Amino acid sequence: MSGTVQDHHVVIVGAGFGGLETVRGLKGAPVRITLIDRRNHHLFQPLLYQVATASLATSEIAWPIRHLVSDRPEVTTLLAEVVAVDTARRRVLLGDGSEVDYDTLVLATGARHAYFGHDEWEPFAPGLKSLEDATRLRRHILLAFERAEREPDPLRRAALLTFVIIGGGPTGVELAGTIAELARVTLWRDYRNIDTRMARTILIEAGPRILPSFPPDLSAYADQALQSLGVEVHLGHAVSACNGKGVVYGDRYLPAATVIWAAGVAASPAAEWLGAPADRAGRVEVEPDLTVPNHPEIFVIGDTAAVTAPDGLPVPGIAPAAKQQGRYVAEVIKARLKGEPAPRPFRYSHAGSLATIGKRLAVIDFGWIKLRGALAWWIWGIAHIFFLIGVRNRLSVALSWLWIHTTGQRSALLITQGRQPGSSEAEARDRPDRAA
């Protein structure tokens, strides 16, 4: 078959929403595909905060990539980390020193936490991007309650029972609402020396309102709903210092054993690999057809690309945007292989913004209609179950949520992944009471 289009090799880096959608869009096209990811699973990131707050198990929101493409013999999956791209020789370089040639390259490598020049905060204010982040955070939150139960000093106990979330976007709002629910509804009967209902959950947002991407009235509603859940919302002050003992924002110092970063992300280093122009968040500034300037054979999509929507605003870093871009790139590749004219430039169409607040409340902005409260929560839940991959996970997540909302009990309250509490390694690494 050498010399035919069957030899056209598409390498896709990243099996998130964008990468997987490119694979789907290329079904039936005369190409070989290599799908590279540094993890063996696709992750449904919109529900990651539910793993961190003990509502869902890891396997309910993750799927082995190999299995998702097992019915596509032309797709080879590689569990490997990309470390560089040689654009001149059209090769992707992997962490083990091996190389993969490509004819077309699609970079869909996502984003990671960004600390705005304060990378030293990362150990004290972890973010939430991977399953490991989520189980580590779950461990940290649950251990804070455990240590508070045994802490005789009232000031230290108060710090152990203070949970700070930095950043008032959807992830911050969802985390704050769920942690407050955990303390006020789920856990309080289980402890003898502390009343977990006295725990403080504090959401710090530097801007003038939470959920800044939503209309102001939905922001105000979410703010009030969070406060009725017991969350303290502090607006208008950025965090100026952060260590293992607490945070400073505005002119206030707040001792807290648990600080969670939900304030910002930066693109993965794809722009550095390519030597391509990038915006301040490190996203590659792509052409209207999502290719890299002067490299029509390289596409960048999802959270790694800076794309402008028809309304002149940047395309948001959410799953539907990445999927639309993945579908578009597959169309461009197929048109090229057929010798057809290129499709018109990528146009993002915004279906809506959703955020859940906890306790069966949510806000939804579809543009043509705005919803808030219980109905929005039901739509949010049904939409997320619908977008989960596979009947098995839909059933399982539906069962987990049904259980939480009928009994108030969570099934995944597990402290795992660390050493036993006695070991010195655990002491050094995991003690939330370093905050006290």
Place this chain on the structure above:
Amino acid sequence: MSGTVQDHHVVIVGAGFGGLETVRGLKGAPVRITLIDRRNHHLFQPLLYQVATASLATSEIAWPIRHLVSDRPEVTTLLAEVVAVDTARRRVLLGDGSEVDYDTLVLATGARHAYFGHDEWEPFAPGLKSLEDATRLRRHILLAFERAEREPDPLRRAALLTFVIIGGGPTGVELAGTIAELARVTLWRDYRNIDTRMARTILIEAGPRILPSFPPDLSAYADQALQSLGVEVHLGHAVSACNGKGVVYGDRYLPAATVIWAAGVAASPAAEWLGAPADRAGRVEVEPDLTVPNHPEIFVIGDTAAVTAPDGLPVPGIAPAAKQQGRYVAEVIKARLKGEPAPRPFRYSHAGSLATIGKRLAVIDFGWIKLRGALAWWIWGIAHIFFLIGVRNRLSVALSWLWIHTTGQRSALLITQGRQPGSSEAEARDRPDRAA
């Protein structure tokens, strides 16, 4: 209330089957109870191998201890590691330096792997006792297939696709059957460069037959069933050497990237804490009422105690035995507090032995009837679902099993807990290809 029996303080160390059953048995008794465990969850160990082989999620077989006793205000749960017992002052010493006084002490601290004087084998042949063991083993097994997919050298590839289980008891048989099923049924469609159906699963047992605690005809049946699943069963040779590259048994050297230890356990160090007489496996040789000689206020139960059954054989280290002992100890404590005569000595009653082989086959020995094959598998499954704690987990495990057995697909094929494959830490710690 000082001076009344209400002040009687029972400290129970270990929230396994024995410890929890003691707590249950003491319901309504005029005592305060402190339940100490170094983990926050009770673990249903009989199904742990299913987490290691990607059939079940961790949260399906584990429950937060606090929650299990949340309706018992007289029970305080401590997440802490016991490091010593001061029998003279009746105090338990914890890892953080604090102490807990007791009037009655119940040690139910379980067992750990025993390498028969070869502790240096542990890193190369991990055992299966905790959730962390299970997710680590799952990671190791799945990474072996991933690395084999990318390995050009045929000898190294063969070593990556060789899975050795040492020990032919129920755990070894269950692991061997499930790993063979994973390779032959679940995974083969997902790989492009290897045929996982060619993977070798080898069960090494030093004795003359597998499942030595079962009648010989059931052993023979299980042996044949394993072989029809593709498991190679090697009897009569103990492993004499074990490193990261393979194992030596008899006069054979077998290169293998994955070696799993299912050959033996030793009691936790309770006997050392007490300075009490112990058998070769480190189990405390208790009196007929399960107390420690000369210490009627200290009970030792479950895998930590050496107890003889009415037939003169040692009581096996299985969940029903630990539960019976927990119930018995609660009766003894209650009788003492009421000033009633002590109950007659503990008598173990053996309900039966069960082992599953994979592919819907199992063997059961109830004593009065022996079962094998598909019916035994159904009884095994129903019994295990029945003994799981809570409706939520019963539903969830039933759904997981239904899914596996109707679709052949497993939902928990996740590689987690390590670093990305590119990082040097991951290379040093996790590479199963150190075997090649």
